[in-house]
Amino acid sequence: MGFGKVGSEVARRAKGLGMTVIAHDPYASVDRAHAIGVELVPFDEALARSDFLSLHMPLTPSTNKMFNAQTFAKCKKGVRIINVARGGVIDEGDLVLALDSGIVAQAALDVFTEEPPKPDNNLVSHEKVIVTPHLGASTVEAQEGVAIEIAEAVVGALQGELAATAVNAPMVPQEVLNELTPYVVLAEKLGRLAIQLVAGSGVKNVKVSYTSARADDDLDTRLLRAMITKGLIEPISSAYINLVNADFIAKQRGMKITEERQLLDGSPEVPLETIEVSIAHVESKFATALSDSGEITLEGKVKDGVPHLSKVGSFDVDISLEGNVVLCRQVDQPGMIGSVGNILGEENINISFMSVGRIAPRRKAVMAIGVDDEPTETALKRIASIPAVEEMVYLKL
Numbered sequence: 559m560g561f562g563k564v565g566s567e568v569a570r571r572a573k574g575l576g577m578t579v580i581a582h583d584p585y586a587s588v589d590r591a592h593a594i595g596v597e598l599v600p601f602d603e604a605l606a607r608s609d610f611l612s613l614h615m616p617l618t619p620s621t622n623k624m625f626n627a628q629t630f631a632k633c634k635k636g637v638r639i640i641n642v643a644r645g646g647v648i649d650e651g652d653l654v655l656a657l658d659s660g661i662v663a664q665a666a667l668d669v670f671t672e673e674p675p676k677p678d679n680n681l682v683s684h685e686k687v688i689v690t691p692h693l694g695a696s697t698v699e700a701q702e703g704v705a706i707e708i709a710e711a712v713v714g715a716l717q718g719e720l721a722a723t724a725v726n727a728p729m730v731p732q733e734v735l736n737e738l739t740p741y742v743v744l745a746e747k748l749g750r751l752a753i754q755l756v757a758g759s760g761v762k763n764v765k766v767s768y769t770s771a772r773a774d775d776d777l778d779t780r781l782l783r784a785m786i787t788k789g790l791i792e793p794i795s796s797a798y799i800n801l802v803n804a805d806f807i808a809k810q811r812g813m814k815i816t817e818e819r820q821l822l823d824g825s826p827e828v829p830l831e832t833i834e835v836s837i838a839h840v841e842s843k844f845a846t847a848l849s850d851s852g853e854i855t856l857e858g859k860v861k862d863g864v865p866h867l868s869k870v871g872s873f874d875v876d877i878s879l880e881g882n883v884v885l886c887r888q889v890d891q892p893g894m895i896g897s898v899g900n901i902l903g904e905e906n907i908n909i910s911f912m913s914v915g916r917i918a919p920r921r922k923a924v925m926a927i928g929v930d931d932e933p934t935e936t937a938l939k940r941i942a943s944i945p946a947v948e949e950m951v952y953l954k955l
Contacts, residue, residue, distance in 0.1 A: 559604065560614035560643060561586040561596070568612055569596050580604055583615070593778045605632040610640065617644035625649065630656040636663040645670035645692075650681055657686045668692045738781060741830050744858045744865035745782040747879045747955055748835045749789025751867070754953050755854050757841040764790065764815045765853075767834040771824035779817060786835060787815060832859045832868065844951040846887040846924055847871045873924040875915035881928045883953045884938070889946040890916045890923035897944055898927060905937040 561569070561583035569579045573595055580597045582604040591598045599607070611633070615621050625639070626649040639662055641648055650671055656662040667681065668690040675682050675689075682689050695704050753761065766786055770777055787804040790813070791797070797807055808815060822831055836853040847870050849855040857869035858879070867877040870885065877883060888894055895912060902909055908930040916923035933941075933952060942950045 559611060561591060562614060565614035566594060568614065569594055580607060590780065593780060602632055605629060606634065608637060609634060610638050613641045613643045613647060615643050615647060617646045621647050623649040627652040627655065630661050633661060635661055638664045640666045642668050645673065654680045654684065657684055734778060737829055740860045740863050740865060741833065742781060742785050744860055744879065745785040745833055746789040747865055748833060748856050748858050749786040750793055750955060751953050752835045752837055752854055752856050753790045753793050755842050755844050755847050755951065756837060757843045759794070761790065761837055761840060762812055762814060763838040764813060765836045766815065766817045767820065769820045769822050769831040770829060771822050771826045772829060774819060777829060782833065783815060783817060832857050844885060844949060846873065846949065870924055873915045875924055875926055876913050877926040878911055878928060879955060881910050881930055882932065882955055884927040884929060884933065884941065884950065885953065886925045886941065886950045887948045888923055888925055890920050891946055894925065894946060898925065898941055901937060901940045902929065902933065905934055907931045907933050907937060
């Protein structure tokens with residue numbers, strides 16, 4: 559009961575113990591519950607189905623004494639209740655009666671309506687009740703730890719790092735966040751590259767595809783979707799996009815972002831094999847980026863902890879996404895690398911890498927050139943004027 563940060567963590571652990579977990583929370587996201595493998599149900603259904611009730615809601619006028627005689631009458635006989643939320647959500651007198659009648663078999667409490675409870679409190683002395691002090695973060699050591707955690711989180715946020723504790727952001731455990739960090743960077747850069755390939759405006763349909771050896775309930779992609787959204791919107795919007803408002807602003811702009819997953823055979827130690835971003839029903843500044851179905855399509859993967867672009871349209875490439883990129887579609891013939899390299903060298907533009915992906919020798923190819931400096935209009939025009947270069951685009955990361 560209550561599927562916020564604490565409730566979600568309890569659900570993960572209960573799932574690990576082989577329990578079937580349902581939840582009631584009128585404000586919880588169905589997608590978030592599904593990602594953990596939890597079913598969201600109405601309040602009365604949760605009461606009727608549960609063998610254990612774990613309470614994690616705030617104390618508000620609507621939750622005050624929510625668990626009372628009428629509530630307990632709707633429960634399974636022998637239900638067990640754990641309350642680590644707020645004491646006021648339970649009518650303590652009604653809970654004593656439910657314990658005495660056997661409707662509630664046991665209760666475990668660390669919160670009470672009055673804290674500390676009086677010595678003659680019937681719940682504290684009840685033989686079917688386990689109680690612990692409501693310490694929370696009340697120790698000197700806990701207060702110091704919280705202060706340090708807050709300071710580190712603020713510094714990290716100001717430095718542009720991801721925060722596992724951001725209010726209203728996709729809630730991802732720290733260990734999962736650490737594992738997904740390079741893929742989060744990849745996701746944002748794929749979105750940023752894809753939107754720069756769109757000619758004009760009016761992006762409405764974006765599909766994100768993941769390939770992974772992990773099952774759906776063992777791969778939380780909410781953070782990745784938010785970062786792809788950020789990459790798609792920030793370059794074309796004056797608004798500052800963050801993890802909290804990304805989905806809302808996408809909806810405001812009429813942008814529909816869907817996700818699909820493909821389960822691969824392989825080691826689940828690697829969370830993701832590839833991420834693919836496709837934008838439908840738009841024209842492209844670089845026609846080579848169009849897939850066979852006519853969508854702008856980019857695919858990426860993480861290699862040795864570094865995000866790489868692995869496919870542009872139907873061309874396989876190997877591009878480290880650590881700087882800005884010049885993409886050229888060309889006839890595959892000798893001297894092309896030298897010709898482009900000479901032009902950039904003469905314009906005093908440093909090349910960080912160069913990669914060529916091709917269909918077959920001496921046919922069509924895509925050349926990707928990573929540059930440390932922004933090429934001048936003159937340099938780009940000179941590259942585009944090479945006879946074997948059929949089209950070219952400069953992309954900023």
